[in-house]
Amino acid sequence: MLKTEMRNPDTVNIGKMSTYDILKTINAENNNVISAIEKAIPEIERACDAVAEVIKNDGRVFYIGAGTSGRLGVCDAAECPPTFGVSHDLFTGIIAGGKECMFNAAENAEDNPSIAVEDLKAKNLSKKDIVIGISASGSAAYVISGIEYAKRINAKTVSVTNNPETALGGKADINICADTGPEVITGSTRMKAGTSQKIILNMISTAAMVKCGYVYENLMINLKPTNKKLRNRMIGIVCEILNCEREEAERLLEENDWNIRKTAESRGTI
Numbered sequence: 001m002l003k004t005e006m007r008n009p010d011t012v013n014i015g016k017m018s019t020y021d022i023l024k025t026i027n028a029e030n031n032n033v034i035s036a037i038e039k040a041i042p043e044i045e046r047a048c049d050a051v052a053e054v055i056k057n058d059g060r061v062f063y064i065g066a067g068t069s070g071r072l073g074v075c076d077a078a079e080c081p082p083t084f085g086v087s088h089d090l091f092t093g094i095i096a097g098g099k100e101c102m103f104n105a106a107e108n109a110e111d112n113p114s115i116a117v118e119d120l121k122a123k124n125l126s127k128k129d130i131v132i133g134i135s136a137s138g139s140a141a142y143v144i145s146g147i148e149y150a151k152r153i154n155a156k157t158v159s160v161t162n163n164p165e166t167a168l169g170g171k172a173d174i175n176i177c178a179d180t181g182p183e184v185i186t187g188s189t190r191m192k193a194g195t196s197q198k199i200i201l202n203m204i205s206t207a208a209m210v211k212c213g214y215v216y217e218n219l220m221i222n223l224k225p226t227n228k229k230l231r232n233r234m235i236g237i238v239c240e241i242l243n244c245e246r247e248e249a250e251r252l253l254e255e256n257d258w259n260i261r262k263t264a265e266s267r268g269t270i
Contacts, residue, residue: 002163004136004189008182026191029184033196036162036178037203043176044203047132047158050174051208054130054156055090061205062123063093064146065134066110068190069160069197070095071102073134076201082230084214085222091205094119096142110135113145120149127154132204134197135159136189138166138177147171160200162193176200216241216261216270225258234260241269 008029014022037044051061063073074093081088096115097106125131131150133143138161147157148171159172162180169175178200180192209215214222219240225231238249241264249263256263264270 002137002139002166003179003181004162004183004193005187006182007186008184011184014184026184029192030195033178033180033192033199036180037196037199040176040178040200043174044200046174047176047204048207048211050156050158051130051132051204052211054128055208055212057128059126059128059130060089061091061208062120062125062129062131062150063091063134063201064116064120064131064143065094066096066140066142067101067105068194069134069136069140069143070097072194072197072201073132074102076198076205080205080209082224082226083220084209085220085224086209086214092123094123094146096140110140110142113141116142116146117149120146125150125153125155130156130158132158132160132201133168133172134161134201135166135168136162136193136197138163138168140168144168144171158204160197162189162196216264219260221260221264221270223260225253231258234258238263242267 011025014025063077065073074095077091077093080086080091095101096110131146133147135143144167147159147168150157157172158174159168160176161169162178164177164179169177178196180196183189183191219237223230223234225234234253235246235249237260238253239246252263256266261270
């Protein structure tokens with residue numbers, strides 16, 4: 001039996017616990033997530049380097065998953081443009097069943113392998129791209145089919161799973177396995193497995209963006225002034241880089257079309 005489907009002996013009596021003890025138990029289990037990711041860092045490193053190489057060669061990054069895994073992929077892809085100032089098609093999240101499944105679960109969507117191929121073809125997937133398949137069980141037919149299609153056209157492939165020696169892991173060029181063990185609620189992989197996936201996707205996209213030069217020191221220098229909060233953040237970043245007052249930072253940003261990199265380059269800082 002898959003570890004993510006096993007009963008957790010430490011939570012068999014969770015229904016009899018106080019709210020405080022339920023929360024302590026869940027938090028104790030969540031501690032296992034970090035150690036599981038730590039063991040997977042060598043493969044996460046390989047994935048980060050592969051993603052960075054694809055981006056540097058004008059390729060795109062696709063996350064593909066079902067249920068919780070699909071939602072997490074869509075979430076990470078959606079967060080990259082505002083964080084790093086990249087185009088909306090550089091990172092794309094594809095979820096089994098389409099956009100409606102972001103809000104309403106359709107558990108049977110993961111069992112249809114042919115749709116994954118159609119979804120990737122609709123995005124004009126090419127050999128320049130990379131596909132990251134996400135599945136806690138490592139057995140979702142939709143995700144496996146997507147990875148198989150990507151390999152057929154010579155795109156790079158990565159799998160993110162929470163069970164060792166899975167069908168999905170065996171198909172991908174790089175297999176990241178965060179063995180988070182049995183869930184607090186048996187089979188509910190929205191919990192530890194999902195938490196690990198969110199962290200891993202954050203690590204992949206962030207490290208790749210750093211390696212591709214979308215971050216200066218630890219600052220987001222490709223922000224867009226799309227709201228008041230972000231404009232204030234941009235002013236603060238320019239203050240940090242140029243060691244100047246807010247009034248001067250705002251003036252310089254206005255002179256340089258609210259482009260942090262251009263502003264810093266105008267003063268010879270970057």
